[in-house]
Amino acid sequence: MARINIPPVTRVLLAGLVFQSMLSSAIRYRQWTEHSEIVIPYLTFVPQLSIVYPWTLLTTSLVESNIFTLAVGAATLYYGGRYLERAWSSRELAKFVALVTLVPNFLTFGMLVILFTLSRNESWTLTVVSGTISVQISFLVAFSQLVPAHTVTLFRGILSLRVPRFPLVHLGVVTLLSLTPALSIASFWLALFGFLTSWTYLRFYKTVFPDLEASSQSAGLRGDASETFAFSEFFPAPAKPYVAAFADQIFEALVAMRVCAPFSQADMSAARGESYLQRGTPGSARAEAERRRAIALRALDQRLHAATGTAPSRTPSQQSAQAPGGGGQQDGQRTQHQANAQTATTSQPGQMLGETKFEPDHDDDEDRH
Incomplete structure (x- = not known):
């Protein structure tokens, strides 16, 4: 029987997802009643109840509420995690997953608080923020950086999409499902903030070649200035000029605020x-x-x-050509x-x-x- 080789960080993420999702289901099953909705504020993040459980900003992303989302999340971590961990290193993958988990969860919390403030509807602050959605779209953004010219063919050639199109497709599907009981409204914000967070990190901050960090001379190679990873590349061709113009304005504002540094020659x-x-x-x-x-x-x-x-x-x-001359050996x-x-x-x-x-x-x- 062939042994399945799963890198360490991917293995931990998969184990955490399965264990926490099963634990959440068991708790909800034991406490279920016909007239109440069960929330677990010490395992999943609930804005009004989980403030005293700060670790839920991290653990909530490895809790799925049903078997369908659990299967999608497990497949994402298994295939995407294995690929990225081997391409980047275990340390870089762990850093990336922590970032695209904490930042979208925190920003979604802030958005729900704003909606509560505007509407005075307490249901916004009782919305459960959980699931691997921010990780899913972040992995798609990472693939868009690594293989921007690849095309994925689905359904025996009926549908063909380039890899950079998948984050926007994922965001659209999550948006539609968040309007149904299948996903909560928090899922839309998780997907949106996961998209923006992962692209910003990979575009401006991620170390390009982490193996050189330990060298005596700092390589200083961070971000990805390539045109194939520009923000407009995620959008269809007719929308690219408008998206590029808008993104340039945002980037200039961030540079002025010293949040981002302009790319050098x-x-x-x-x-x-x-x-x-x-x-x-x-x-x-x-x-x-x-x-x-x-x-x-x-x-x-x-x-x-x-x-x-x-x-x-x-x-x-x-x-x-220069090797034979001077000291060229x-x-x-x-x-x-x-x-x-x-x-x-x-x-x-x-x-x-x-x-x-x-x-x-x-x-x-x-x-x-």
């Missing part, structure tokens, strides 16, 4: 190189490996040249090692999200020629 140049690597390879895991490898090699090259006091060369081919060996490392990353294609295919844009093909 080096960030933009690095992003163009990374997005080219992502669009130019057919395997999702391979694209991520090449993107991470390219950043690592650039940082390693800078450190080596800083140690030797020489100017860094621009391309591996130029380094090979060491540079030639280092260049050969880098070329071998880059070749190794392209030897094994990866898979993600079941049946996917890579479809680069036409302008990308023209650039490569």
Whole structure:
């Protein structure tokens, strides 16, 4: 019998989701009456009752109220968690999940309090805020960053969607379901704030290559300035210009308030190189490996040249050409090692999200020629 290999953080999240959801169901079953609605303020977050239980801002995201949402949440953590943990590292996934859990829950709490203040309807502050919805849409945003040019084909080719379209589709489905008894109104706010929180973190703050954090020279590579991860890319083509103009205004306001820092020219140049690597390879895991490898090699090259006091060369081919002259033997060996490392990353294609295919844009093909 084959052993299922689940990374540690994903394993903990899955165990927590199943255990807490079953515990919640057992408590509600024991306390159920025909004329009352059961809430568990020490396990799920209820704005009016859970203030004295601050840990519920974290635990509530791993509590589902029915078997359908539990199945969706478990599938999200199993497939999405495994992929992201292997692409990022366990530490980065844990940090990401904590962020997209705490921030949306807190913002949803604030929104429910505002609605109560405006309407004086106590039902707003008794709304249960729970479930993995913010994590689900955050994982979709992360996939949109890692594999922006991939297309997922569903129902034997009847429906094909590019990965960056899924967060908006998810938000639309949650919005519709929140108008029915299937989901509470809090689900809409969780999805919306999860979308905004995850994109903001990945766009401006996440360390691009966490393995370099322990190095003596800080890489300083944070965020993702690539055009394929712009906020407007999540929307259909007719809406992109309007969304981009609105997003630019918001970004300028955040920069003025020093909440976000503008991207430097080096960030933009690095992003163009990374997005080219992502669009130019057919395997999702391979694209991520090449993107991470390219950043690592650039940082390693800078450190080596800083140690030797020489100017860094621009391309591996130029380094090979310069190797026979001067003191180029060491540079030639280092260049050969880098070329071998880059070749190794392209030897094994990866898979993600079941049946996917890579479809680069036409302008990308023209650039490569």
